[in-house]
Amino acid sequence: MQQCRKYKFKPEKVIVFYIANGLRGAILVNRNRPKKRRKLKRFFILIFLALVLILACVGARNYLVYGRLFPDTAGKQAEDEEPDPAPPEEEPEPPEPEEEETEPVQNPLDPEKIYLVADGDYLMALVTKQTELGKYAPRDIVPLPDEVCHEWKYYLRQEAADHLMQLWEAAREDGIDIKVISAYRSYEVQTKLFEEYAFHHGEEAANRFSARPGQSEHQLGTAVDFGGTSEDKYQSFADTPQGQWLAEHAYKFGFAMSYPPGSEEITGYIYEPWHFRYIGVEAARERKESGEVLCEFLLHYRQQLTLMP
Structure with a gap:
């Protein structure tokens, strides 16, 4: 108020x-x-x-x-306040890689003894100066077409012959003319051939470039000697278009070079750029990737070998 x-x-x-x-x-x-x-x-x-x-x-x-x-x-x-980051978890240390135990490829054969190959039909049969085929003869050999052979008629086992024709056709498509100058040889033919070489060159020299009877891959019916249009089939073959093409592509069709350069101490044979053996497409690819000489590669496969009497 x-x-x-x-x-x-x-x-x-x-x-x-x-x-x-x-x-x-x-x-x-x-x-x-x-x-x-x-x-x-x-x-x-x-x-x-x-x-x-x-x-x-x-x-x-x-x-x-x-x-x-x-x-x-x-x-x-x-x-707005960022939460305190959780303490980082300690990363476990990676386990140390276990070293794969790989058995070194060693020749299990006694170098003083000769063994007999029990199954010559086996594509992986090991045929060397120490492992003999005896008088084995394949039962499924077939003649090769004339266009593949150089002068004479040659024979191979059916599977090897089929893949040889695939190889030959592929080479033709690349402009390479390849001829077969030797294929299957029986025990008797190999005996005469080695005796002839030994007579002209001496047994010791012949033993470096020719197999004794029973020790030749040609007796399997799956080995081939290739050549070109010329008569030359020796070391210079590696420098020909045919030799270069085979060295690069033969494995794709199941063929492997049996006696590559630098392998004489292992195989007992000189370098033979013309000599190939059919072992199957997959096996040929594995052998190429391994870098092993063919006879070393074949040691990985278990085979039945018996001592020669």
């Missing part, structure tokens, strides 16, 4: 307004006060309404963004 008397307001002219959000205030209205007071009142009303509008906008924004009128500052702060 004292405050009302000080400003000359009558109590009945005081209007109290309650705002819906819980705020409470009062606006004193005096109809008889000067216009200056009225302008001031309007100014405060506008400010009040502006504040209300701002609060309403902020509340609406918070509701849309956070789903509530007032943001969860504690939760936001927790989101």
Whole structure:
């Protein structure tokens, strides 16, 4: 009442307004006060309404963004703070690779003894100066076509002959003319051939480039001597187109060079770039990848060998 008397307001002219959000205030209205007071009142009303509008906008924004009128500052702060990284797990040390135990290729044969090959039909039969075929003769030899043979008629086992024709046709497609100059030889033919070489060159020399009877791969019916259009079939054959093509592609058709360069101490025979033996496509590929001499490669295969009486 004292405050009302000080400003000359009558109590009945005081209007109290309650705002819906819980705020409470009062606006004193005096109809008889000067216009200056009225302008001031309007100014405060506008400010009040502006504040209300701002609060309403902020509340609406918070509701849309956070789903509530007032943001969860504690939760936001927790989101902003990166969690402490978990201590890195110690990576287990990789196990040391186990060394593969590979048995060295060793000749299991007694060098002082001669063995007999029990099964000459076996494509992997080991035929060397130590392992003989006796008088074995293949039962499925077939004649080779005339266009493949050089002058004479030659024979091979059926499977070897089929793959030989595939090799010959592939070489022809590459412009290479390959001829067969020797194939299957019986025990009797090999006997006469070695005796002739020994007579002209001496037995010791003949033993380096010709097999004794029973020790020749030609007796298997799967070995071939290749040549070109010329008569030359010796070491210079490696430098001919035929020799180069065979050295690169023969394995694809199941043929392997039996006596490669530098293998005389292993095989007992001089380098023969013309002499190839059919052992099967897969085996020929494995032999090429291994880099082993053919007789070393064949030691990996279990064979039945018996001592010669």
